[in-house]
Amino acid sequence: xxxxxxxxxxxxxxxxxxxxxxxxxxxxxxxxxxxxxxxxxxxxxxxxxxxxxxxxxxxxxxxxxxxxxxxxxxxxxxxxxxxxxxxxxxxxxxxxxxxxxxxxxxxxxxxxxxxxxxxxxxxxxxxxxxxxxxxxxxxxxxxxx
Amino acid sequence: xxxxxxxxxxxxxxxxxxxxxxxxxxxxxxxxxxxxxxxxxxxxxxxxxxxxxxxxxxxxxxxxxxxxxxxxxxxxxxxxxxxxxxxxxxxxxxxxxxxxxxxxxxxxxxxxxxxxxxxxxxxxxxxxxxxxxxxxxxxxxxxxx
Amino acid sequence: xxxxxxxxxxxxxxxxxxxxxxxxxxxxxxxxxxxxxxxxxxxxxxxxxxxxxxxxxxxxxxxxxxxxxxxxxxxxxxxxxxxxxxxxxxxxxxxxxxxxxxxxxxxxxxxxxxxxxxxxxxxxxxxxxxxxxxxxxxxxxxxxx
Amino acid sequence: xxxxxxxxxxxxxxxxxxxxxxxxxxxxxxxxxxxxxxxxxxxxxxxxxxxxxxxxxxxxxxxxxxxxxxxxxxxxxxxxxxxxxxxxxxxxxxxxxxxxxxxxxxxxxxxxxxxxxxxxxxxxxxxxxxxxxxxxxxxxxxxxx
Numbered sequence: 293x294x295x296x297x298x299x300x301x302x303x304x305x306x307x308x309x310x311x312x313x314x315x316x317x318x319x320x321x322x323x324x325x326x327x328x329x330x331x332x333x334x335x336x337x338x339x340x341x342x343x344x345x346x347x348x349x350x351x352x353x354x355x356x357x358x359x360x361x362x363x364x365x366x367x368x369x370x371x372x373x374x375x376x377x378x379x380x381x382x383x384x385x386x387x388x389x390x391x392x393x394x395x396x397x398x399x400x401x402x403x404x405x406x407x408x409x410x411x412x413x414x415x416x417x418x419x420x421x422x423x424x425x426x427x428x429x430x431x432x433x434x435x436x437x
Numbered sequence: 438x439x440x441x442x443x444x445x446x447x448x449x450x451x452x453x454x455x456x457x458x459x460x461x462x463x464x465x466x467x468x469x470x471x472x473x474x475x476x477x478x479x480x481x482x483x484x485x486x487x488x489x490x491x492x493x494x495x496x497x498x499x500x501x502x503x504x505x506x507x508x509x510x511x512x513x514x515x516x517x518x519x520x521x522x523x524x525x526x527x528x529x530x531x532x533x534x535x536x537x538x539x540x541x542x543x544x545x546x547x548x549x550x551x552x553x554x555x556x557x558x559x560x561x562x563x564x565x566x567x568x569x570x571x572x573x574x575x576x577x578x579x580x581x582x
Numbered sequence: 583x584x585x586x587x588x589x590x591x592x593x594x595x596x597x598x599x600x601x602x603x604x605x606x607x608x609x610x611x612x613x614x615x616x617x618x619x620x621x622x623x624x625x626x627x628x629x630x631x632x633x634x635x636x637x638x639x640x641x642x643x644x645x646x647x648x649x650x651x652x653x654x655x656x657x658x659x660x661x662x663x664x665x666x667x668x669x670x671x672x673x674x675x676x677x678x679x680x681x682x683x684x685x686x687x688x689x690x691x692x693x694x695x696x697x698x699x700x701x702x703x704x705x706x707x708x709x710x711x712x713x714x715x716x717x718x719x720x721x722x723x724x725x726x727x
Numbered sequence: 728x729x730x731x732x733x734x735x736x737x738x739x740x741x742x743x744x745x746x747x748x749x750x751x752x753x754x755x756x757x758x759x760x761x762x763x764x765x766x767x768x769x770x771x772x773x774x775x776x777x778x779x780x781x782x783x784x785x786x787x788x789x790x791x792x793x794x795x796x797x798x799x800x801x802x803x804x805x806x807x808x809x810x811x812x813x814x815x816x817x818x819x820x821x822x823x824x825x826x827x828x829x830x831x832x833x834x835x836x837x838x839x840x841x842x843x844x845x846x847x848x849x850x851x852x853x854x855x856x857x858x859x860x861x862x863x864x865x866x867x868x869x870x871x872x
Contacts, residue, residue, distance in 0.1 A: 305482075306477075307481060307487065308480060308490060311457070312489075332451075332452055333455075333456045334452065335451075335453060336454070336500070337452070340515075342452065342453035342454070343493070343496040343500075344453060344457075344489055344492050344494075344519075345453060348487060348488070348489025348492065355488075356482075359482075370526075374519075375519070376518065377518045377837055377856065378518065397814065414829060414830065520665055520709070522711065539707060540667075540669045544834065547667055549694075562684060564665070566667065596767075597768055597771060598780060599771070599772075601747070602743075624742065624743050624746070626790070627741065627794075632742065632783060634783025637779050637782035638777060638778070642779070665811075666809045666810075667807070667808045668806050
């Protein structure tokens with residue numbers, strides 16, 4: 293398949309990503325930029341963006357970028373672990389996410405995601421491990437050296 | 438303040454917890470049970486419950502239970518880190534969460550959260566570290582031995 | 583191969599495990615008990631057992647127990663991630679480790695390790711993810727359902 | 728106190744850091760470089776550098792750099808959590824460590840540590856959270872804005 297653009301991926305987003313409002317800005321096999329506009333529905337009781345929102349964004353951008361990259365090899369991507377540290381609250385504006393790939397192995401990819409506020413301060417960081425597995429419908433895997 | 442019941446906390450839930458559908462079943466300073474009913478809006482593209490839903494539930498139950506417990510000491514609770522491992526997908530039914538406190542320190546509490554499906558299979562686990570800090574409106578902290 | 587006893591594994595320990603002093607007490611495919619006797623060489627500058635000692639013990643007990651369990655299937659075990667939280671220092675006596683398996687998947691096993699002091703207080707906890715892979719010398723893998 | 732040089736810190740290393748062979752190359756409050764020379768005593772049974780060695784190095788460099796930075800404020804540093812992902816084995820040569828500070832809060836500092844082999848390939852990564860607390864002998868803390 294041709295590599296889809298960020299706009300094409302956005303148009304295809306369903307379910308939870310649509311519920312919390314994920315917007316991809318750019319997406320390659322080694323770097324993703326995305327954002328979520330803060331609204332009341334994304335907050336925890338004290339008025340801060342809920343920690344689960346950061347974890348959700350990280351999960352999605354790392355999974356999507358990996359899934360797109362391995363699709364033509366008959367493989368799929370699934371979140372294996374998501375480890376998020378919260379450094380500084382965000383209360384309004386935009387949650388900016390920047391994911392960079394640390395590792396591309398045969399069976400796991402590892403990504404770092406940095407979250408920043410509108411003043412570009414680091415507010416949270418996530419380390420995502422993505423499992424890469426054969427797709428049930430993927431046909432025989434390509435030969436590997 | 439009197440310790441609120443799970444029902445009272447549910448009635449007060451706002452924002453993100455209401456968006457994804459958190460329901461507390463019981464809540465003490467050492468154990469919490471909660472659930473989320475699976476619906477299409479909580480899924481990722483392959484039809485599984487989104488990893489961010491598990492992370493969000495863990496964040497909320499650990500934070501809420503800690504916040505309630507330290508409120509009378511003039512303190513508040515904030516998620517510091519959320520580390521979730523995904524073991525088995527859930528596609529329908531209910532996401533069951535069971536949180537148990539591992540550690541109650543002066544400045545951090547640590548919780549383990551186990552997620553299971555309707556057949557009681559472990560589907561994800563989260564380790565949550567919660568920071569406990571003086572509340573801005575909390576008055577002088579109580580004396581500590 | 584016959585499942586080796588904890589004593590047999592201890593006799594075969596080499597390298598780093600011998601350097602820091604790992605002693606297995608019992609070892610099955612779902613539970614391991616081990617200990618390390620505290621000595622000056624295991625401490626950090628403030629006189630506490632070094633955090634790396636806990637991480638090393640967790641790495642070893644989870645890897646060894648998984649490796650023994652999958653050996654006859656032509657597979658090997660390798661640490662994939664090690665996430666340790668430090669709750670209370672240990673300064674003398676024995677570091678007691680108790681590992682329990684949370685998950686046994688085809689390609690990953692997940693273990694929790696609890697560390698306690700001589701008064702059975704929880705001092706650290708580790709979540710270990712172990713990758714299970716075909717051994718280069720393992721011959722064809724057994725058929726799987 | 729004057730900020731000690733990497734050589735001065737190396738000369739003062741005791742206990743576990745000396746046992747596994749930590750060598751600091753440079754150390755500031757935002758970046759540390761260190762190395763460990765691979766030897767048989769640092770390996771696990773399959774002949775790879777033991778995962779605990781990486782975790783130990785990360786623990787030490789992040790703790791040391793934080794401790795030196797906060798000493799004059801009457802504070803001390805202690806490892807709170809150590810989360811290491813293993814990406815590629817090292818079997819000989821030198822384990823190179825490069826730590827960069829992600830966050831400097833009042834009560835926690837967060838560091839990323841990247842480990843590489845002699846060909847500068849990323850072999851492991853650690854996220855370290857360091858707790859910063861008043862030192863028992865630290866006198867009254869300095870006023871904070």
